[in-house]
Amino acid sequence: MTAHIQQLRAHVMEWIARDPEPNTQQELTQLIDSESWDVLEDRFSGRLAFGTAGLRGVVGAGPARMNRLVIQEIAAGLGQYLLNTVPEAQVRGVVVGYDGRPDSRQFAEDTAQALMAKGIHVYLTHDVAATPIAAFGVKHLNAAAAVVVTASHNPPEYNGFKVYWENGAQIIPPHDAGIAIEIDHAATVPLQLMSLEEGESKGYLTWLDEAYYAAYQxxxxxxxxxxxxxxxxxxxxxxxxxxxxxxxxxxxxxxxxxxxxxxxxxxxxxxxxxxxxxxxxxxxxxxxxxxxxxxxxxxxxxxxxxxxxxxxxxxxxxxxxxxxxxxxxxxxxxxxxxxxxxxxxxxxxxxxxxxxxxxxxxxxxxxxxxxxxxxxxxxxxxxxxxxxxxxxxxxxxxxxxxxxxxxxxxxxxxxxxxxxxxxxxxxxxxxxxxxxxxxxxxxxxxQHGFYFNAQKSIALRPDTPNIGQALRETPPTQIAGQTIVLTEDYQRGMAVDASGTETALTLPSSDVLIFQLDDQSRVIVRPSGTEPKIKCYYEVVTEMAEDEDYFTAEKAAKAKMMALMSAHQAALPQ
The missing domain is CATH 3.40.120.10 (Alpha-D-Glucose-1,6-Bisphosphate, subunit A, domain 3)
Incomplete structure:
Protein backbone atom coordinates (compact mmCIF):
# COMPACT_ATOMS: atom_id res chain seq x y z
CA MET A 1 0.00 0.00 0.00
CA THR A 2 1.56 3.28 -1.12
CA ALA A 3 1.93 6.26 1.20
CA HIS A 4 -0.77 8.10 -0.75
CA ILE A 5 -3.24 5.23 -0.36
CA GLN A 6 -2.42 4.99 3.35
CA GLN A 7 -3.11 8.71 3.73
CA LEU A 8 -6.36 8.41 1.78
CA ARG A 9 -7.44 5.45 3.90
CA ALA A 10 -6.73 7.38 7.10
CA HIS A 11 -8.78 10.33 5.79
CA VAL A 12 -11.70 8.02 5.00
CA MET A 13 -11.55 6.43 8.45
CA GLU A 14 -11.61 9.86 10.10
CA TRP A 15 -14.68 10.73 8.04
CA ILE A 16 -16.43 7.49 9.01
CA ALA A 17 -15.81 8.28 12.68
CA ARG A 18 -17.65 11.62 12.29
CA ASP A 19 -20.41 10.38 9.99
CA PRO A 20 -23.79 10.15 11.80
CA GLU A 21 -25.42 7.98 9.12
CA PRO A 22 -24.88 4.16 9.23
CA ASN A 23 -25.69 3.78 5.51
CA THR A 24 -22.92 6.12 4.37
CA GLN A 25 -20.53 4.66 6.95
CA GLN A 26 -21.19 1.25 5.42
CA GLU A 27 -20.83 2.62 1.89
CA LEU A 28 -17.31 3.87 2.67
CA THR A 29 -16.34 0.74 4.59
CA GLN A 30 -17.28 -1.42 1.60
CA LEU A 31 -15.24 0.80 -0.73
CA ILE A 32 -12.21 0.36 1.54
CA ASP A 33 -12.72 -3.40 1.78
CA SER A 34 -12.95 -3.65 -2.03
CA GLU A 35 -9.89 -1.38 -2.36
CA SER A 36 -11.82 0.96 -4.64
CA TRP A 37 -9.21 3.66 -4.26
CA ASP A 38 -10.12 5.50 -7.47
CA VAL A 39 -13.71 5.87 -6.27
CA LEU A 40 -12.56 7.02 -2.83
CA GLU A 41 -10.11 9.45 -4.42
CA ASP A 42 -13.04 11.04 -6.26
CA ARG A 43 -15.09 11.25 -3.04
CA PHE A 44 -12.22 12.74 -0.98
CA SER A 45 -10.25 14.87 -3.45
CA GLY A 46 -12.06 17.98 -2.19
CA ARG A 47 -15.29 19.32 -0.76
CA LEU A 48 -18.41 20.35 -2.62
CA ALA A 49 -17.89 24.05 -3.25
CA PHE A 50 -20.19 26.47 -1.47
CA GLY A 51 -21.12 29.50 -3.58
CA THR A 52 -23.80 32.09 -4.26
CA ALA A 53 -26.34 29.40 -5.16
CA GLY A 54 -25.48 27.55 -1.96
CA LEU A 55 -24.40 23.99 -2.64
CA ARG A 56 -25.68 21.13 -4.78
CA GLY A 57 -24.35 17.67 -5.58
CA VAL A 58 -24.93 13.94 -5.90
CA VAL A 59 -26.07 12.21 -2.71
CA GLY A 60 -23.50 9.79 -1.34
CA ALA A 61 -20.70 9.31 1.20
CA GLY A 62 -17.69 11.60 1.50
CA PRO A 63 -16.98 15.35 1.42
CA ALA A 64 -17.52 15.61 -2.35
CA ARG A 65 -21.08 14.31 -2.03
CA MET A 66 -24.30 15.40 -0.34
CA ASN A 67 -24.82 13.56 2.96
CA ARG A 68 -25.75 14.17 6.59
CA LEU A 69 -22.23 15.02 7.75
CA VAL A 70 -21.71 17.51 4.91
CA ILE A 71 -25.08 19.10 5.74
CA GLN A 72 -24.25 19.35 9.44
CA GLU A 73 -20.91 21.00 8.68
CA ILE A 74 -22.50 23.44 6.23
CA ALA A 75 -25.20 24.36 8.74
CA ALA A 76 -22.65 24.82 11.51
CA GLY A 77 -20.57 27.08 9.27
CA LEU A 78 -23.62 29.08 8.21
CA GLY A 79 -24.73 29.43 11.82
CA GLN A 80 -21.35 30.75 12.92
CA TYR A 81 -21.24 33.24 10.06
CA LEU A 82 -24.71 34.50 10.98
CA LEU A 83 -23.63 34.96 14.60
CA ASN A 84 -20.60 36.92 13.39
CA THR A 85 -22.48 39.04 10.88
CA VAL A 86 -26.21 39.51 11.50
CA PRO A 87 -27.45 41.46 14.54
CA GLU A 88 -29.63 39.38 16.86
CA ALA A 89 -29.24 36.34 14.62
CA GLN A 90 -29.91 33.95 17.51
CA VAL A 91 -33.28 35.49 18.32
CA ARG A 92 -34.35 36.28 14.76
CA GLY A 93 -33.59 32.73 13.72
CA VAL A 94 -33.42 30.80 10.47
CA VAL A 95 -36.30 29.43 8.37
CA VAL A 96 -35.64 25.87 7.18
CA GLY A 97 -37.73 24.19 4.48
CA TYR A 98 -37.28 21.17 2.26
CA ASP A 99 -38.56 19.50 -0.90
CA GLY A 100 -39.80 15.97 -1.59
CA ARG A 101 -36.51 14.22 -2.33
CA PRO A 102 -35.78 11.11 -0.24
CA ASP A 103 -33.11 12.70 1.99
CA SER A 104 -34.49 16.23 2.19
CA ARG A 105 -36.41 15.99 5.46
CA GLN A 106 -33.45 14.36 7.22
CA PHE A 107 -31.08 17.00 5.83
CA ALA A 108 -33.45 19.75 6.99
CA GLU A 109 -33.58 18.27 10.50
CA ASP A 110 -29.77 17.99 10.56
CA THR A 111 -29.60 21.66 9.57
CA ALA A 112 -31.95 22.59 12.40
CA GLN A 113 -29.96 20.56 14.95
CA ALA A 114 -26.65 22.22 14.01
CA LEU A 115 -28.17 25.73 14.11
CA MET A 116 -29.95 25.19 17.43
CA ALA A 117 -26.71 23.91 19.00
CA LYS A 118 -25.34 27.42 18.39
CA GLY A 119 -28.32 28.95 20.14
CA ILE A 120 -30.03 30.01 16.91
CA HIS A 121 -33.81 29.78 16.77
CA VAL A 122 -35.10 27.60 13.94
CA TYR A 123 -38.42 27.83 12.10
CA LEU A 124 -38.79 24.38 10.55
CA THR A 125 -41.56 23.59 8.09
CA HIS A 126 -43.66 20.69 9.35
CA ASP A 127 -43.94 19.25 5.83
CA VAL A 128 -42.46 19.71 2.38
CA ALA A 129 -42.57 23.28 1.13
CA ALA A 130 -42.14 24.95 -2.24
CA THR A 131 -38.97 27.04 -2.31
CA PRO A 132 -40.88 30.36 -2.60
CA ILE A 133 -42.97 29.44 0.45
CA ALA A 134 -39.80 28.96 2.50
CA ALA A 135 -38.13 32.08 1.08
CA PHE A 136 -41.26 34.07 1.96
CA GLY A 137 -40.56 33.33 5.63
CA VAL A 138 -37.44 35.49 5.83
CA LYS A 139 -39.30 38.78 5.58
CA HIS A 140 -42.56 37.47 7.04
CA LEU A 141 -40.81 36.35 10.25
CA ASN A 142 -37.96 38.91 10.18
CA ALA A 143 -35.53 35.98 10.18
CA ALA A 144 -31.78 36.30 9.86
CA ALA A 145 -31.69 33.83 6.95
CA ALA A 146 -33.41 30.85 5.37
CA VAL A 147 -32.27 27.47 4.14
CA VAL A 148 -34.11 25.34 1.60
CA VAL A 149 -32.98 21.75 1.16
CA THR A 150 -33.69 21.19 -2.53
CA ALA A 151 -32.05 20.19 -5.78
CA SER A 152 -34.82 21.92 -7.71
CA HIS A 153 -35.03 20.38 -11.21
CA ASN A 154 -31.80 18.35 -11.06
CA PRO A 155 -31.88 14.56 -11.57
CA PRO A 156 -33.04 12.32 -8.69
CA GLU A 157 -29.56 11.47 -7.45
CA TYR A 158 -28.95 15.12 -6.47
CA ASN A 159 -29.79 17.24 -3.47
CA GLY A 160 -28.90 20.79 -2.48
CA PHE A 161 -28.69 23.46 0.22
CA LYS A 162 -29.90 26.93 -0.84
CA VAL A 163 -29.33 29.95 1.42
CA TYR A 164 -31.31 33.20 1.64
CA TRP A 165 -29.99 36.28 3.44
CA GLU A 166 -31.86 38.51 5.88
CA ASN A 167 -33.12 40.69 2.99
CA GLY A 168 -35.02 37.68 1.61
CA ALA A 169 -32.86 37.21 -1.50
CA GLN A 170 -30.30 34.54 -2.31
CA ILE A 171 -26.85 35.28 -0.95
CA ILE A 172 -24.30 37.21 -2.98
CA PRO A 173 -20.65 38.14 -2.29
CA PRO A 174 -19.13 38.58 0.20
CA HIS A 175 -21.46 36.33 2.18
CA ASP A 176 -20.81 33.23 0.07
CA ALA A 177 -17.06 33.40 0.71
CA GLY A 178 -17.55 34.19 4.38
CA ILE A 179 -19.85 31.22 4.88
CA ALA A 180 -17.44 28.95 2.98
CA ILE A 181 -14.60 29.87 5.35
CA GLU A 182 -16.73 28.99 8.37
CA ILE A 183 -17.77 25.68 6.77
CA ASP A 184 -14.13 24.74 6.29
CA HIS A 185 -13.50 25.47 9.95
CA ALA A 186 -16.58 23.50 11.07
CA ALA A 187 -15.19 20.47 9.24
CA THR A 188 -12.09 20.45 11.50
CA VAL A 189 -13.72 20.61 14.94
CA PRO A 190 -16.17 18.40 16.86
CA LEU A 191 -19.76 19.01 15.77
CA GLN A 192 -22.34 20.13 18.28
CA LEU A 193 -25.96 19.16 17.69
CA MET A 194 -29.21 19.68 19.57
CA SER A 195 -32.04 17.21 19.05
CA LEU A 196 -35.39 18.48 17.84
CA GLU A 197 -36.99 17.36 21.10
CA GLU A 198 -34.48 19.31 23.21
CA GLY A 199 -34.73 22.32 20.91
CA GLU A 200 -38.50 22.33 21.19
CA SER A 201 -38.41 22.01 24.98
CA LYS A 202 -35.89 24.84 25.30
CA GLY A 203 -37.82 27.14 22.97
CA TYR A 204 -35.27 27.04 20.12
CA LEU A 205 -37.62 25.35 17.66
CA THR A 206 -40.84 26.62 16.12
CA TRP A 207 -42.73 24.33 13.77
CA LEU A 208 -44.16 26.13 10.75
CA ASP A 209 -47.56 24.47 10.50
CA GLU A 210 -50.53 24.98 8.22
CA ALA A 211 -51.02 28.52 9.54
CA TYR A 212 -47.68 29.49 8.01
CA TYR A 213 -48.57 28.01 4.61
CA ALA A 214 -51.89 29.83 4.85
CA ALA A 215 -50.02 33.10 5.49
CA TYR A 216 -48.22 32.67 2.16
CA GLN A 217 -51.51 31.84 0.46
CA GLN A 447 -45.10 47.15 -32.01
CA HIS A 448 -41.49 46.36 -31.13
CA GLY A 449 -40.24 43.73 -33.59
CA PHE A 450 -40.19 39.93 -33.45
CA TYR A 451 -37.52 39.03 -30.88
CA PHE A 452 -36.37 35.44 -31.15
CA ASN A 453 -33.84 33.90 -28.75
CA ALA A 454 -31.87 30.66 -28.65
CA GLN A 455 -28.89 29.21 -26.84
CA LYS A 456 -26.31 26.55 -27.50
CA SER A 457 -23.71 24.81 -25.35
CA ILE A 458 -20.67 23.93 -27.43
CA ALA A 459 -18.23 21.25 -26.29
CA LEU A 460 -14.61 22.00 -27.17
CA ARG A 461 -11.58 19.80 -27.51
CA PRO A 462 -9.53 19.70 -24.29
CA ASP A 463 -6.65 21.37 -26.10
CA THR A 464 -8.79 24.21 -27.53
CA PRO A 465 -7.25 27.60 -26.72
CA ASN A 466 -9.14 29.81 -24.27
CA ILE A 467 -12.05 31.16 -26.31
CA GLY A 468 -12.54 34.27 -24.23
CA GLN A 469 -8.87 35.16 -24.39
CA ALA A 470 -8.77 34.55 -28.15
CA LEU A 471 -11.80 36.78 -28.76
CA ARG A 472 -10.26 39.54 -26.65
CA GLU A 473 -6.84 39.35 -28.30
CA THR A 474 -8.31 39.35 -31.80
CA PRO A 475 -11.76 40.96 -31.55
CA PRO A 476 -14.11 40.12 -34.43
CA THR A 477 -15.51 43.02 -36.42
CA GLN A 478 -18.50 41.19 -37.92
CA ILE A 479 -20.62 38.09 -37.41
CA ALA A 480 -22.69 36.46 -40.16
CA GLY A 481 -21.99 39.42 -42.45
CA GLN A 482 -23.29 41.94 -39.93
CA THR A 483 -21.02 44.62 -38.47
CA ILE A 484 -20.45 44.51 -34.71
CA VAL A 485 -21.52 47.94 -33.50
CA LEU A 486 -20.83 47.37 -29.81
CA THR A 487 -18.81 44.84 -27.81
CA GLU A 488 -19.50 44.53 -24.09
CA ASP A 489 -16.69 42.80 -22.18
CA TYR A 490 -17.82 42.13 -18.63
CA GLN A 491 -14.45 40.76 -17.63
CA ARG A 492 -12.77 44.05 -18.50
CA GLY A 493 -15.81 46.05 -17.43
CA MET A 494 -15.81 48.02 -20.69
CA ALA A 495 -18.04 48.45 -23.74
CA VAL A 496 -16.37 49.40 -27.02
CA ASP A 497 -18.25 50.70 -30.06
CA ALA A 498 -17.21 50.38 -33.71
CA SER A 499 -15.20 53.62 -33.54
CA GLY A 500 -13.18 52.37 -30.57
CA THR A 501 -14.87 54.58 -27.97
CA GLU A 502 -14.94 52.89 -24.57
CA THR A 503 -17.64 53.16 -21.90
CA ALA A 504 -17.45 51.64 -18.42
CA LEU A 505 -19.89 48.86 -17.55
CA THR A 506 -21.44 48.86 -14.10
CA LEU A 507 -22.11 45.15 -13.53
CA PRO A 508 -19.73 42.91 -11.54
CA SER A 509 -16.85 41.27 -13.39
CA SER A 510 -17.75 38.09 -15.26
CA ASP A 511 -16.24 36.21 -18.20
CA VAL A 512 -18.94 37.25 -20.66
CA LEU A 513 -18.68 38.90 -24.09
CA ILE A 514 -21.71 40.45 -25.80
CA PHE A 515 -21.60 41.44 -29.47
CA GLN A 516 -24.34 43.80 -30.68
CA LEU A 517 -24.82 43.69 -34.47
CA ASP A 518 -26.07 46.44 -36.75
CA ASP A 519 -29.31 44.55 -37.59
CA GLN A 520 -30.19 44.45 -33.83
CA SER A 521 -29.06 40.84 -33.54
CA ARG A 522 -26.97 39.88 -30.53
CA VAL A 523 -24.43 37.16 -29.74
CA ILE A 524 -23.31 36.37 -26.19
CA VAL A 525 -20.35 34.11 -25.40
CA ARG A 526 -19.83 32.69 -21.90
CA PRO A 527 -16.74 30.48 -21.65
CA SER A 528 -16.78 27.85 -18.91
CA GLY A 529 -14.18 28.32 -16.21
CA THR A 530 -14.09 24.60 -15.36
CA GLU A 531 -14.77 22.64 -18.56
CA PRO A 532 -13.71 22.78 -22.24
CA LYS A 533 -16.97 24.27 -23.43
CA ILE A 534 -18.71 27.58 -24.02
CA LYS A 535 -22.32 28.64 -23.86
CA CYS A 536 -23.61 30.95 -26.56
CA TYR A 537 -26.84 32.96 -26.45
CA TYR A 538 -28.37 34.43 -29.60
CA GLU A 539 -31.05 37.00 -30.33
CA VAL A 540 -32.42 38.05 -33.70
CA VAL A 541 -34.99 40.75 -34.42
CA THR A 542 -37.23 40.78 -37.48
CA GLU A 543 -39.94 43.18 -38.56
CA MET A 544 -43.51 41.90 -38.44
CA ALA A 545 -45.96 43.11 -41.07
CA GLU A 546 -49.49 44.14 -40.13
CA ASP A 547 -51.02 41.28 -42.11
CA GLU A 548 -48.48 38.66 -40.95
CA ASP A 549 -49.57 36.05 -38.43
CA TYR A 550 -47.43 34.91 -35.51
CA PHE A 551 -46.46 31.52 -36.90
CA THR A 552 -45.35 32.88 -40.28
CA ALA A 553 -43.20 35.46 -38.52
CA GLU A 554 -41.79 32.81 -36.20
CA LYS A 555 -40.73 30.71 -39.19
CA ALA A 556 -38.83 33.66 -40.69
CA ALA A 557 -37.19 34.46 -37.36
CA LYS A 558 -36.10 30.83 -36.94
CA ALA A 559 -34.50 30.86 -40.37
CA LYS A 560 -32.58 34.03 -39.51
CA MET A 561 -31.55 32.50 -36.20
CA MET A 562 -30.23 29.31 -37.81
CA ALA A 563 -28.13 31.34 -40.23
CA LEU A 564 -26.69 33.45 -37.40
CA MET A 565 -25.89 30.46 -35.18
CA SER A 566 -24.28 28.51 -38.02
CA ALA A 567 -22.10 31.40 -39.17
CA HIS A 568 -21.03 32.33 -35.64
CA GLN A 569 -20.11 28.82 -34.55
CA ALA A 570 -18.15 28.21 -37.77
CA ALA A 571 -16.10 31.35 -37.08
CA LEU A 572 -15.21 30.55 -33.46
CA PRO A 573 -11.49 30.04 -32.75
CA GLN A 574 -10.58 26.38 -33.10
Missing part, protein backbone atom coordinates in the same frame (compact mmCIF):
# COMPACT_ATOMS: atom_id res chain seq x y z
CA UNK A 218 -53.28 34.87 1.91
CA UNK A 219 -50.38 37.12 0.92
CA UNK A 220 -50.75 35.99 -2.68
CA UNK A 221 -54.53 36.22 -2.60
CA UNK A 222 -54.28 39.81 -1.35
CA UNK A 223 -51.59 40.85 -3.84
CA UNK A 224 -52.56 43.84 -5.96
CA UNK A 225 -50.87 42.12 -8.89
CA UNK A 226 -53.20 39.13 -8.70
CA UNK A 227 -56.59 40.88 -8.58
CA UNK A 228 -57.42 40.77 -12.29
CA UNK A 229 -60.77 38.98 -12.54
CA UNK A 230 -61.93 38.29 -16.09
CA UNK A 231 -64.18 35.23 -16.11
CA UNK A 232 -61.60 32.79 -14.68
CA UNK A 233 -64.30 30.13 -14.63
CA UNK A 234 -64.31 30.16 -18.46
CA UNK A 235 -60.64 29.17 -18.74
CA UNK A 236 -59.68 25.51 -18.77
CA UNK A 237 -56.13 24.77 -17.70
CA UNK A 238 -54.00 21.68 -17.12
CA UNK A 239 -51.30 21.63 -14.47
CA UNK A 240 -48.48 19.41 -13.28
CA UNK A 241 -46.30 19.63 -10.20
CA UNK A 242 -43.83 17.27 -11.95
CA UNK A 243 -43.57 15.01 -8.86
CA UNK A 244 -42.70 18.09 -6.83
CA UNK A 245 -44.19 20.06 -3.96
CA UNK A 246 -46.25 22.71 -5.78
CA UNK A 247 -49.63 21.05 -6.31
CA UNK A 248 -51.44 21.85 -3.04
CA UNK A 249 -50.62 25.56 -3.10
CA UNK A 250 -51.01 25.93 -6.86
CA UNK A 251 -54.48 24.40 -6.80
CA UNK A 252 -55.50 26.38 -3.71
CA UNK A 253 -54.41 29.70 -5.21
CA UNK A 254 -56.12 29.01 -8.52
CA UNK A 255 -59.33 27.97 -6.78
CA UNK A 256 -59.29 31.11 -4.62
CA UNK A 257 -59.07 33.19 -7.78
CA UNK A 258 -62.10 31.54 -9.34
CA UNK A 259 -60.45 29.05 -11.71
CA UNK A 260 -62.98 26.22 -11.62
CA UNK A 261 -61.52 24.05 -14.38
CA UNK A 262 -58.05 23.02 -13.22
CA UNK A 263 -56.93 19.55 -14.25
CA UNK A 264 -53.85 18.22 -12.44
CA UNK A 265 -51.84 15.33 -13.84
CA UNK A 266 -52.63 12.70 -11.19
CA UNK A 267 -49.52 10.59 -11.78
CA UNK A 268 -47.25 13.62 -11.19
CA UNK A 269 -49.21 15.38 -8.44
CA UNK A 270 -47.64 13.97 -5.28
CA UNK A 271 -44.01 14.54 -4.22
CA UNK A 272 -41.76 11.73 -5.43
CA UNK A 273 -38.04 12.36 -5.54
CA UNK A 274 -37.46 9.42 -7.89
CA UNK A 275 -39.39 11.24 -10.66
CA UNK A 276 -40.71 8.02 -12.21
CA UNK A 277 -42.54 9.52 -15.21
CA UNK A 278 -39.90 11.94 -16.53
CA UNK A 279 -36.36 11.38 -17.74
CA UNK A 280 -35.28 14.73 -16.32
CA UNK A 281 -37.53 16.75 -13.97
CA UNK A 282 -36.93 20.05 -15.73
CA UNK A 283 -39.84 21.55 -17.70
CA UNK A 284 -37.35 22.92 -20.24
CA UNK A 285 -36.25 19.41 -21.24
CA UNK A 286 -37.82 17.73 -24.29
CA UNK A 287 -40.66 15.44 -23.24
CA UNK A 288 -41.00 16.77 -19.69
CA UNK A 289 -44.33 18.45 -20.53
CA UNK A 290 -45.78 15.49 -22.44
CA UNK A 291 -48.15 14.32 -19.71
CA UNK A 292 -49.57 17.74 -18.92
CA UNK A 293 -50.11 18.46 -22.61
CA UNK A 294 -51.85 15.08 -22.93
CA UNK A 295 -54.04 16.05 -19.96
CA UNK A 296 -54.80 19.38 -21.61
CA UNK A 297 -55.83 17.67 -24.82
CA UNK A 298 -57.99 15.16 -22.96
CA UNK A 299 -59.79 17.90 -21.04
CA UNK A 300 -60.04 20.35 -23.92
CA UNK A 301 -57.95 22.87 -21.97
CA UNK A 302 -56.79 26.18 -23.36
CA UNK A 303 -53.40 26.21 -21.70
CA UNK A 304 -50.99 23.90 -19.83
CA UNK A 305 -48.70 24.79 -16.93
CA UNK A 306 -45.86 23.03 -15.14
CA UNK A 307 -43.94 23.91 -12.04
CA UNK A 308 -40.55 22.35 -11.54
CA UNK A 309 -40.19 20.08 -8.48
CA UNK A 310 -39.58 22.89 -5.96
CA UNK A 311 -42.13 25.18 -7.68
CA UNK A 312 -39.87 28.18 -8.15
CA UNK A 313 -40.07 27.95 -11.96
CA UNK A 314 -42.99 27.95 -14.37
CA UNK A 315 -43.38 26.51 -17.86
CA UNK A 316 -46.28 27.28 -20.19
CA UNK A 317 -47.68 25.60 -23.29
CA UNK A 318 -50.58 27.16 -25.20
CA UNK A 319 -52.96 25.84 -27.82
CA UNK A 320 -52.32 27.13 -31.32
CA UNK A 321 -55.04 27.91 -33.87
CA UNK A 322 -54.50 24.46 -35.42
CA UNK A 323 -55.34 22.83 -32.08
CA UNK A 324 -51.83 21.67 -31.23
CA UNK A 325 -49.98 22.80 -28.12
CA UNK A 326 -46.70 24.68 -28.34
CA UNK A 327 -44.30 25.54 -25.55
CA UNK A 328 -43.64 29.20 -24.94
CA UNK A 329 -40.01 30.05 -24.34
CA UNK A 330 -38.99 31.52 -21.01
CA UNK A 331 -38.44 34.82 -22.74
CA UNK A 332 -41.95 34.75 -24.21
CA UNK A 333 -43.52 34.07 -20.82
CA UNK A 334 -41.40 36.89 -19.38
CA UNK A 335 -42.40 39.21 -22.21
CA UNK A 336 -46.10 38.48 -21.74
CA UNK A 337 -45.98 38.86 -17.95
CA UNK A 338 -43.90 42.03 -18.14
CA UNK A 339 -46.25 43.60 -20.69
CA UNK A 340 -49.33 42.53 -18.70
CA UNK A 341 -48.04 43.79 -15.33
CA UNK A 342 -46.74 47.09 -16.72
CA UNK A 343 -50.20 47.74 -18.14
CA UNK A 344 -51.48 47.57 -14.54
CA UNK A 345 -48.62 49.53 -12.92
CA UNK A 346 -46.78 51.40 -15.71
CA UNK A 347 -44.33 53.54 -13.75
CA UNK A 348 -42.53 50.61 -12.17
CA UNK A 349 -39.16 48.87 -12.19
CA UNK A 350 -38.68 45.68 -14.21
CA UNK A 351 -35.57 43.74 -15.10
CA UNK A 352 -34.01 40.63 -16.55
CA UNK A 353 -30.54 39.17 -17.08
CA UNK A 354 -28.01 39.96 -19.78
CA UNK A 355 -28.75 36.66 -21.55
CA UNK A 356 -32.53 37.17 -21.52
CA UNK A 357 -34.42 38.97 -24.30
CA UNK A 358 -33.77 42.68 -24.67
CA UNK A 359 -37.45 43.11 -25.63
CA UNK A 360 -38.41 43.77 -22.00
CA UNK A 361 -36.44 47.01 -22.09
CA UNK A 362 -38.50 48.19 -25.07
CA UNK A 363 -41.77 47.27 -23.35
CA UNK A 364 -40.76 49.07 -20.16
CA UNK A 365 -39.74 52.20 -22.04
CA UNK A 366 -43.05 52.27 -23.93
CA UNK A 367 -44.97 51.94 -20.65
CA UNK A 368 -43.04 54.69 -18.90
CA UNK A 369 -41.31 52.26 -16.57
CA UNK A 370 -37.66 51.75 -15.65
CA UNK A 371 -35.61 48.78 -16.82
CA UNK A 372 -32.45 47.21 -15.41
CA UNK A 373 -30.34 44.19 -16.33
CA UNK A 374 -28.00 42.01 -14.30
CA UNK A 375 -25.61 39.12 -14.63
CA UNK A 376 -27.21 35.67 -14.85
CA UNK A 377 -28.73 34.29 -11.67
CA UNK A 378 -31.81 35.31 -9.75
CA UNK A 379 -29.69 36.39 -6.80
CA UNK A 380 -28.61 39.38 -8.89
CA UNK A 381 -32.08 40.21 -10.18
CA UNK A 382 -33.55 40.60 -6.70
CA UNK A 383 -30.59 42.11 -4.85
CA UNK A 384 -30.13 44.74 -7.57
CA UNK A 385 -33.88 45.44 -7.63
CA UNK A 386 -33.75 46.32 -3.94
CA UNK A 387 -31.03 48.87 -4.67
CA UNK A 388 -32.73 50.42 -7.70
CA UNK A 389 -36.36 50.66 -6.63
CA UNK A 390 -37.69 53.97 -5.33
CA UNK A 391 -40.94 55.22 -3.87
CA UNK A 392 -41.89 56.65 -7.26
CA UNK A 393 -40.67 53.61 -9.19
CA UNK A 394 -41.38 50.52 -7.09
CA UNK A 395 -40.14 47.11 -8.11
CA UNK A 396 -42.73 45.21 -10.15
CA UNK A 397 -41.30 42.23 -12.02
CA UNK A 398 -38.11 40.42 -13.04
CA UNK A 399 -37.35 37.26 -14.96
CA UNK A 400 -34.62 35.08 -16.40
CA UNK A 401 -35.00 33.05 -19.56
CA UNK A 402 -34.61 29.78 -17.63
CA UNK A 403 -38.29 29.92 -16.56
CA UNK A 404 -37.79 32.04 -13.44
CA UNK A 405 -40.18 34.93 -12.64
CA UNK A 406 -40.89 37.10 -9.60
CA UNK A 407 -43.78 39.52 -9.05
CA UNK A 408 -43.76 42.22 -6.40
CA UNK A 409 -41.79 42.29 -3.16
CA UNK A 410 -43.31 39.62 -0.89
CA UNK A 411 -40.92 36.93 -2.18
CA UNK A 412 -37.48 38.14 -3.26
CA UNK A 413 -36.78 35.15 -5.45
CA UNK A 414 -38.34 33.39 -8.39
CA UNK A 415 -41.82 32.13 -7.56
CA UNK A 416 -43.52 29.72 -9.91
CA UNK A 417 -46.76 29.85 -7.92
CA UNK A 418 -47.53 33.56 -8.16
CA UNK A 419 -46.34 33.52 -11.78
CA UNK A 420 -48.78 30.68 -12.46
CA UNK A 421 -51.73 32.68 -11.10
CA UNK A 422 -50.72 35.86 -12.95
CA UNK A 423 -50.37 34.04 -16.26
CA UNK A 424 -53.68 32.23 -15.77
CA UNK A 425 -55.37 35.59 -15.13
CA UNK A 426 -53.76 37.01 -18.27
CA UNK A 427 -54.99 34.02 -20.29
CA UNK A 428 -58.51 34.40 -18.86
CA UNK A 429 -58.58 38.09 -19.77
CA UNK A 430 -57.48 37.29 -23.32
CA UNK A 431 -60.06 34.51 -23.67
CA UNK A 432 -62.81 36.89 -22.55
CA UNK A 433 -61.73 39.14 -25.44
CA UNK A 434 -61.72 36.23 -27.87
CA UNK A 435 -57.92 36.25 -28.04
CA UNK A 436 -55.06 33.89 -27.24
CA UNK A 437 -51.54 34.35 -25.89
CA UNK A 438 -50.35 34.08 -29.51
CA UNK A 439 -52.53 37.07 -30.40
CA UNK A 440 -51.02 39.09 -27.55
CA UNK A 441 -47.48 38.13 -28.59
CA UNK A 442 -48.31 39.15 -32.15
CA UNK A 443 -49.45 42.60 -30.98
CA UNK A 444 -46.27 43.06 -28.94
CA UNK A 445 -44.05 41.95 -31.81
CA UNK A 446 -45.81 44.22 -34.29
Missing amino acids: HMQEDSELLTNHHQPEALKLAYTAMHGVGANMAEALLASKGFAHVYSVASQREPDGTFPTVNFPNPEEPGAMDLVIAEANQQGADIAFANDPDADRLAVAARRPDGEFQMLTGDQVGTLLGHYLLAQQPKSLVGNTIVSSSLLAKIANAAGGDYYKTLTGFKWLTNVAMEKQTINTPFLFAYEEALGYTLGTAVWDKDGLSALVAFAQLAAELKEKGQSVWDRLTAIYR
